[in-house]
Amino acid sequence: MKKITLNRDKTYKIAVFGLSGIGITLLIVPMLRKLRKEFPNSKITYVVRFKQSKKLLEDCPYCDEILVCSLKELGSIRKILSFISNLRRRKFDISITTFPSNSVLKNIFAYLVAAEIRIAHSYNIKRALSLSFLQNVRVPVDLTAHDIDQNLNLLIPIGITVENAEHTLNIWPKRENELDEFALSFLKDNSLGGEEAIIGMHP
Numbered sequence: 001m002k003k004i005t006l007n008r009d010k011t012y013k014i015a016v017f018g019l020s021g022i023g024i025t026l027l028i029v030p031m032l033r034k035l036r037k038e039f040p041n042s043k044i045t046y047v048v049r050f051k052q053s054k055k056l057l058e059d060c061p062y063c064d065e066i067l068v069c070s071l072k073e074l075g076s077i078r079k080i081l082s083f084i085s086n087l088r089r090r091k092f093d094i095s096i097t098t099f100p101s102n103s104v105l106k107n108i109f110a111y112l113v114a115a116e117i118r119i120a121h122s123y124n125i126k127r128a129l130s131l132s133f134l135q136n137v138r139v140p141v142d143l144t145a146h147d148i149d150q151n152l153n154l155l156i157p158i159g160i161t162v163e164n165a166e167h168t169l170n171i172w173p174k175r176e177n178e179l180d181e182f183a184l185s186f187l188k189d190n191s192l193g194g195e196e197a198i199i200g201m202h203p
Contacts, residue, residue: 002137004117006158012042012093015115018049019069019106020098023202024147025053028098030167031151032062038160045090059172069109087113094119094158097135099150107131119154 006012016032018025025048035044046063048054051073054066067087074080095115097106102123110118111134122138123130132138137157142150152162187193 001139002157004137004158006039008039009041012039013090014039014042014044015087015090015092015095015113016044016046016063017095017097017106017110018046018053019109020049020100022050022053022056024099025049026056026169026171027147028151029057029060029062029169030148030165031096031098031155032060033168034152034155034160034162034165036062038155045087045092047087056171056173058174060170061172084109084112093117096120096154098154099141099147101135102126102130102132102141104129104131107134110135117158119157121150121154 014035016028016035018028028046032044032046035042044063046057046060046066047069048057048066049068049070051068051070054068057063057066060066069083071080074083092113092115094117095110095113097110097118097120099121101107101120102125107120107130110120111131117137118135119137119139120132120135121141122132123141127133139153139157142153145153148167149162152165155162187198192198
């Protein structure tokens with residue numbers, strides 16, 4: 001695995017791509033926490049796939065901004081290229097494509113953003129088909145590991161020790177998003193609320 005020596009006091013521009021579903025997006029939080037702790041002066045941009053992901057993490061202290069890159073919402077090739085061009089103009093020093101990244105689109109996306117250091121996992125399958133060679137720092141994927149640890153492992157090449165890293169998950173919705181109309185109606189229709197705890201399960 002390629003190792004890179006960085007200055008922890010320097011202000012790097014770091015892009016973290018969490019272009020998967022909402023659940024997987026939340027599993028990236030421990031990595032963001034560790035990244036912020038180790039590089040406190042750097043500017044961290046978190047790019048997510050869904051606006052709902054952004055809503056959950058809007059006030060996250062571990063990143064400076066959250067951008068939404070939804071192919072469906074951007075709609076046209078022109079708008080997609082404009083979004084990538086906007087990221088490219090920011091001149092990121094480092095990009096991290098989070099787990100899972102065995103995808104042509106994710107690897108092309110990271111390549112076009114053109115960070116000098118592009119980190120992602122390497123896989124034993126679809127090596128050529130996924131165009132993973134477009135990433136210039138590759139961490140062997142460990143399919144026995146939890147997604148949280150998969151993402152933390154992406155920090156090892158830039159000198160971060162991830163053993164015993166905190167695995168706590170958090171969300172930071174803005175106050176106005178905490179109970180929207182749908183949620184209030186659902187609670188009322190099902191005689192829920194008050195002092196008792198409510199546990200929701202999404203199998």
